[in-house]
Each structure stands twice: as structure tokens, then as C-alpha cells.
Amino acid sequence: MNDTTLLLVGHGSRGREGNKETINFAAQWREQHPDWRIEVCFIEHAEVLLDAGLDRAAREAKRVVAIPFILNAAGHVKMELPHALEEARLRHPGVEFVVTRHLGMGREIFAVLQGQLDRLMKQLAVPDPMTTGVILLGRGSSDAGANGELAKMARWIFEDNDHELVDLAFTGVTWPRLETVVQRQVRLGMMQIAIVPVYLFTGVLIERIKEQVERLQRQYPQVSFALGTHFGFDKGIFELLDRKAGGDAEAGGMLECDGCKYREAAEAEHLHDHSHTAVHGEHHGCSHGHNHDTSHAHGCAHKHD
Secondary structure, rough: OOOOEEEEEEEEOOOOOHHHHHHHHHHHHHOOOOOOEEEEEEEOOOOEEHHHHHHHHHHOOOEEEEEEEEOOOOHHHHHHHHHHHHHHHOOOOOEEEEEEEOOOHHHHHHHHHHHHHHHHHHHHHOOOHHHHEEEEEEEOOOOOOHHHHHHHHHHHHHHHHHOOEEEEEOOOOOOOOOOHHHHHHHHHOEEEEEEEEEEOOOOOHHHHHHHHHHHHHHHOOOOOEEEOOOOOOOOHHHHHHHHHOOOOHHOOOOOOOOOOOHHHHHHOOOOOOOOOOOHHOOOOOOOOOOOOOOOOOOEEOOOOO
């Protein structure tokens, strides 16, 4: 690891606290591995962005391993990060640049989410799961594949527990929103609702979620709500990154979009909109693992007698 730099690539938050938490995470990770070279940069909303982060990581290094410190891969990870890597390779021809897959929605993240749900059930005094609805609350993306990954987590939670309702909601971009899902669960007889935010770190959206839940509690006083929190400092996240840093294929391997011919064709046709409002899922066409699910399923899972 002495000639390798690990570069954590965060999404970036408009709220400074979220970026500070990412930087603090990196500091804790360094403490666990004092011999490793670990740097941090962000895709947006921060001082050190991709190009500067890659340049910093390349100093006195023979190899840079970029790790997208992001739960779901949408346009930023599939398009901007590989493009930035190509540019960095031109600036630093003597350095090898590789990128791992993002954190993803695999068994490691599922275990973290299950731990969150277990804590919320204890907070609710361990009620009957058949009358306790669960809502996984994600950021929301214009990329259907990214939303589909969260829907997979909702299904896994449903399969491994006894809850009558396990639903999916989003804080923005796509649907359904939290208020709609809570309203439906209340109508279906849920006496308690456990809300599990699928977020690594705090930020503007985390604060907004807290306000929404406070308002929902006033609107439905007969229902008990339990709200989870962001989980970026969970030991499972450190363990997942350890495996990625070690090149564990089961931890995700390399990012397919790095050098992807479909992405290159899309860029050549100027389909990449840097305003961050483009629907990235419409122009990938990749058939090698991007999981561009075009369905509109909300990831709801219901048990019936």
C-alpha cells in the first residue's frame, strides 16, 4: 500500500456537516490503517472536487484506487467519475488509476439496514411486526437502476422479517414520497411505523426528514413513529471499505463504466448534461451489469394470509 493512494470520493453535501462527517470518517479509517495513504474528495458542493482530489492522490503514488463513497450509482458515478479518471490519466501518465464499484446495495449494506430496523423496533418497545410498517427512505434518483437497488433492499428486509408492510419512499426526484407512503400504511392499519433513512451522513435532507416526521406525528397522533439515522460510521461500512481496498471481488470489483464504450459514445454525442438534471438512465444502453431497470415499481412488499 506504500505506493498506492486510496481516494474516497464522496457525493458532497450543501450542508457543511455532511462533508465534515465524510472527512471524519476518512480520519477514523486512517487510524485503523496507519500505513495506508487515504485521501478524500467530492463530486460537488465541496472545496476539493474530483480533479483536485485525483491530482492530490497521484502525488508520489504509482497507483490510485478511487472508491465511490456513495450508496447508489447514478449519473455522477457512471459518467462523471470515469471521465475524470480519463483526464487524470492524461495528466499523470506514470500513475495507474482504477476505480472500484460504489458501496452498492449488497449484503453488507443490508446488514446495516437490518441493524437499524432492529434498533427502531426496540425503540418502539418491540411491537407486533404485523402491525408495524417499515419504510426505507432513499435520496431518489433519475436513474431507474439506482432506485431499483433500493427496492431490492426493501424486498430483502421483507423476506427476512415478519412485517406486513415494507415500503419504499424517496426524499426527492422520484416517487412515492414519505407522506404518501405513511398515509397508505395508516389506512392499512399500521399502529407503528419504522422509518429507515438510507443515507451515509447527515445533511440538508436528513434535517428535512426529521421535520417531516415531526409533522407526520402531529397528523397521525394514534400512530407511533420511530426514525432511524444516517449510518456512515457503522462498523459494517468500514469493513466493506477494507474489502474494497484489498481488491475483494465479492465487495464489488471494478466499476464497469470506467472505459465503457456506451458511456464514451454518449459523451461523444453530448448527452451528458452537467446541470445534473439529465435523466442519465435513458442513455446508457449498457448490458454488462448496470441494471438499468425501467420499471416503475415502488419496491413495496406486502404479506397476505
